[in-house]
Amino acid sequence: MKIQDLYQIYxxxxxxxxxxxxxxxxxxxxxxxxxxxxxxxxxxxxxxMGVAYAISDDKSIIHPKVxxxxxxxxxxxxxxxxxRLQLNIPVIGITGTNGKTTTKELVSAVLKSKxxxxxxxxxxxxxxxVPLTLLSINKNTEIAVIEMGAxxxxxxxxxxxxxxxxxxxxxxIGKAHLEGFGxxxxxxxxxxxxxxxxxxxQGTLFVNSNDDLxxxxxNSDEAFLYGIEKGLVIGxxxxxxxxxxxxxxNTQFVTQLVGSYNLPNIxxxxxxxxxxxxxxxxxxxxxxxxxxxxxxxxxINTANNQVFMDAYNANPSSMEVAISHFATMxxxxxxxILGDMKELGDYSLSEHSKxxxxxxxxxxxxxxxxxxxxxxVTKNTSLTSFQTSNEAVMYLKDHPICDAFILLKGSRGIxxxxxxxxx
Numbered sequence: 001m002k003i004q005d006l007y008q009i010y011x012x013x014x015x016x017x018x019x020x021x022x023x024x025x026x027x028x029x030x031x032x033x034x035x036x037x038x039x040x041x042x043x044x045x046x047x048x049m050g051v052a053y054a055i056s057d058d059k060s061i062i063h064p065k066v067x068x069x070x071x072x073x074x075x076x077x078x079x080x081x082x083x084r085l086q087l088n089i090p091v092i093g094i095t096g097t098n099g100k101t102t103t104k105e106l107v108s109a110v111l112k113s114k115x116x117x118x119x120x121x122x123x124x125x126x127x128x129x130v131p132l133t134l135l136s137i138n139k140n141t142e143i144a145v146i147e148m149g150a151x152x153x154x155x156x157x158x159x160x161x162x163x164x165x166x167x168x169x170x171x172x173i174g175k176a177h178l179e180g181f182g183x184x185x186x187x188x189x190x191x192x193x194x195x196x197x198x199x200x201x202q203g204t205l206f207v208n209s210n211d212d213l214x215x216x217x218x219n220s221d222e223a224f225l226y227g228i229e230k231g232l233v234i235g236x237x238x239x240x241x242x243x244x245x246x247x248x249x250n251t252q253f254v255t256q257l258v259g260s261y262n263l264p265n266i267x268x269x270x271x272x273x274x275x276x277x278x279x280x281x282x283x284x285x286x287x288x289x290x291x292x293x294x295x296x297x298x299x300i301n302t303a304n305n306q307v308f309m310d311a312y313n314a315n316p317s318s319m320e321v322a323i324s325h326f327a328t329m330x331x332x333x334x335x336x337i338l339g340d341m342k343e344l345g346d347y348s349l350s351e352h353s354k355x356x357x358x359x360x361x362x363x364x365x366x367x368x369x370x371x372x373x374x375x376x377v378t379k380n381t382s383l384t385s386f387q388t389s390n391e392a393v394m395y396l397k398d399h400p401i402c403d404a405f406i407l408l409k410g411s412r413g414i415x416x417x418x419x420x421x422x423x
Contacts (some may be wrong), residue, residue: 001067003078006055009067010079013052016135018128025050031057031072034130039072042250048289073128080131081162089141092272093163095148095156095194096171098318099186099265100125102257102296103171104147106269109290112145113273113282115142123293125149130159143276150190151343152180157193166203168194169268174317179345188366190219206271208264224269228263233271238264241329242299242306246270251280255287258299258308260328261321302423304402310409311416314341316351320358322409327362334364337392337419339410340371368392371414389415396422 010016010028015070017023019028019043029046031039031054036339040058043066047054054067069075085090091139094104101123108119118141120133147161172193174184181187195218198205207218209227225231235248240260246253248270255266266287273283283324294296298309310322319341336359344351352373359367369378369385370392378385386392396419406423410416 001069003075003082006067006075006079007082009053010083010135014135014138015323016132017046017051018132020046020049024163026052028052029054030076031055032076033057033072039058046133053281065111069081072119076135076362077127077131079164080134081164083137084162084164087137087141087144088368089137089143089147090167090276091144091163091165092167092259093146093148093160093194093198094169094171095150095191096169097174097176097191097315098321099171099262100149101312102292103252103265103268104145104168105292106146106265106290106371107169107272107285109286110269110273110278110347111143111177111276111284113272113286114276114278116332117143117145118142119145120147123147123149127155127159131162136288144151147217148194151177153182153190154193155185156190157197160193160197162200165194165198166201167206167272168190168198169206169272170194170217171265171268172208172211172317173217174316175214175344175347176317177343178351179343180264183347185283188213188217195220204275206268206275208268210264224275225272226264226267233267233274235263235267240325249280251272251284253284253287255298256291258292258297259310259322260325261318273297302420304400305404305406307420307423308408308410309420310407311339312412314339314411316341316344316354319355319409323355323358323362324407327365328405329405333404334366334407335401335404336365336367336407336409337416338367338369338374338407339389339414340373342411342413347372349377356381357382370410370416382416392419393422 013028015024015027017027021343023046031043043054043056051066055067078364094100111117118137143376146163150156205218205223207214207223209225209230226233235246238247239245244255244257246266293311295309300307300309375385375387408416
């Protein structure tokens, strides 16, 4: 079936399903496959549940409402790209090593104060999530905000082929997923693809003027610049305890975010709001009312302590800035509990060692390390480390921490959030 013909079916059934546990009546069910699942096995179940058609690449399935294709995932992506090409709206692509989900949420919150916005749900920013987001755009949508993530070389270019962004923002470029990228050069070339795509589409880039690498990669005199010294929006932090307040455009913006490293994310959202002619008072309200969630830059008060929870993910770049900010905060008793950083491959031990060495600058902070990688590099030291988060929980229940300000940071696979129960 040609993609144009499938698109006509999609227009009559514009809800996409990929999971029989959540599929909707009259939706299109795409039978996607992965390492541990095969959606083709559920095609007939989905039809029994009332989906309009199942799109399958298993030629053994014979049913009048099964549309057979060569590759169900590629068909989903091709359908999303075709849909995108029918849209005449701003499509803002956001990527970066750190802060892309927070920035996407802030930008979406600001834009929603004036426009009907479709944006990436959660962090569904990969080769499946991006086309699903595009296909959720309907005729009422006025602006789309699409987050794009990557863990291997060339992935952003592949996603940009689908998204066709006419606006773009890279939060930063640092050390993450080094195993898949083969090193920092692979990260840089992959992220730069967003800028290249926007320029090719004669669009607009939003660039942090304080980031020399991003300024070099943007290579555009027409970019919308923001920063602490140079740009169309210039801002600075006026208060960061307990949460960040920012002064920009002679206006005070109060947020519920923790961590001074969120300043560029906040300025990016303000900049996009200004570009789209949103009143500063609406931008103020949007930023004030945005509540961080899902273990990102959250301030949590427990019965005994105050916790700076930033444990959604971790890499060497985000770990260092989190520690640096934490060290500057004026608290009488500070404790850092740090979990392993995943997907670093051959760089893992050296990068974990660098974090341990970095902490030598801050003897006033008590520190615990969690995970097998940190355990390896602290083995012959006096530092306290645990193989798992469960071990850390058991220790902290026997040795409770009270009246402290605690940084909780680590990759999702280490399950740092489970330690919260012992704090």
